[in-house]
Amino acid sequence: MWRRVASLSSSISSSFLAQTASRLNTWESLTTGIAQQAKGVIAPKEKTPFITFVLGGPGSGKGTQCIKIVETFGFAHLSAGDLLRREIASKSADGAMILNTIKEGKIVPSQVTVKLIQKEMELSDNHKFLIDGFPRTEENRVSFERIIGVEPNVVLFFDCPEEEMVKRVLNRNEGRVDDNLETIKKRLTAFQALSLPVINYYSERGKLYTIKAIGTEDEIFEQVRPIFAAFEQTVG
Ligand SMILES: Nc1ncnc2c1ncn2[C@@H]1O[C@H](COP(=O)(O)OP(=O)(O)OP(=O)(O)O)[C@@H](O)[C@H]1O
Ligand SMILES: O=c1ccn([C@@H]2O[C@H](COP(=O)(O)O)[C@@H](O)[C@H]2O)c(=O)[nH]1
Ligand SMILES: [Mg+2]
Numbered sequence: 001m002w003r004r005v006a007s008l009s010s011s012i013s014s015s016f017l018a019q020t021a022s023r024l025n026t027w028e029s030l031t032t033g034i035a036q037q038a039k040g041v042i043a044p045k046e047k048t049p050f051i052t053f054v055l056g057g058p059g060s061g062k063g064t065q066c067i068k069i070v071e072t073f074g075f076a077h078l079s080a081g082d083l084l085r086r087e088i089a090s091k092s093a094d095g096a097m098i099l100n101t102i103k104e105g106k107i108v109p110s111q112v113t114v115k116l117i118q119k120e121m122e123l124s125d126n127h128k129f130l131i132d133g134f135p136r137t138e139e140n141r142v143s144f145e146r147i148i149g150v151e152p153n154v155v156l157f158f159d160c161p162e163e164e165m166v167k168r169v170l171n172r173n174e175g176r177v178d179d180n181l182e183t184i185k186k187r188l189t190a191f192q193a194l195s196l197p198v199i200n201y202y203s204e205r206g207k208l209y210t211i212k213a214i215g216t217e218d219e220i221f222e223q224v225r226p227i228f229a230a231f232e233q234t235v236g
Helices: 003-013 015-022 024-038 060-071 080-089 095-101 111-122 139-149 161-170 181-204 218-233
Strands: 050-056 076-079 126-132 154-159 208-212
Touching: 024 218, 050 181, 060 076, 060 095, 060 126, 060 154, 060 218, 076 080, 076 111, 080 126, 111 161, 126 208, 139 181, 154 181, 154 218, 161 181, 181 208, 208 218
Parallel strands: 050 126, 050 154, 076 126, 154 208
Antiparallel strands: none
């Protein structure tokens, strides 16, 4: 089971710990983890987490390529959209709010999404994560760093022409409430206004890998493969 507490020595600075101590929820999860480890309840973490953010507009092929990355490189796939749809299906307290937000092509409050991602990471046996469709805004990005306390190692950007994205989404046929022309237009606008700044942020920090997301699924994966192959030795 992945525990962020176990990566303290390698990825969290002492100043981060001091900041974290002032945030009750995070501190609780840290201290609980430490106490459990001291009691031998959970195994100490053996590997540092390796985090990939998978970004791109609606229908750019993020989910499709994530399946291939999982098959080939053994990552855990956490789709933020799927986690939110699961909340709707489970009729949780946030379900109705999430449904309305998705129908409107808007972005769910960061705290809600980050908590869902955090829970999945903590439950996972894996240390290699593909976080698909997140962060969608600068605020999402900052929240993730603040709550989870780590930055991504790699950020993939599936760069796809709008016309192609619209065509793919309208043909998807999975019964999604947001796969209609009206919502797609809103999602594309949100992507341009809110998500591109996140992509630029990671580009400036040398973490961005841009994939030309046109062609067959296999052709696109041949652009993705060498990125993870290059990390395989070090990541495990
Ligand atoms: N290279 C491709 N060529 C044609 N169709 C594709 C390609 N890749 C994916 N698709 C199809 O396009 C649709 C959208 O793909 P996918 O669900 O992977 O996109 P996504 O980026 O995850 O979208 P969203 O952000 O809306 O979840 C799916 O029906 C998928 O099968
Ligand atoms: O981090 C996120 C991820 C998704 N959303 C909302 O869900 C839909 C669908 O997401 P997909 O990644 O396309 O499955 C998206 O349009 C947003 O409304 C979100 O708010 N935050
Ligand atoms: Mg998807």
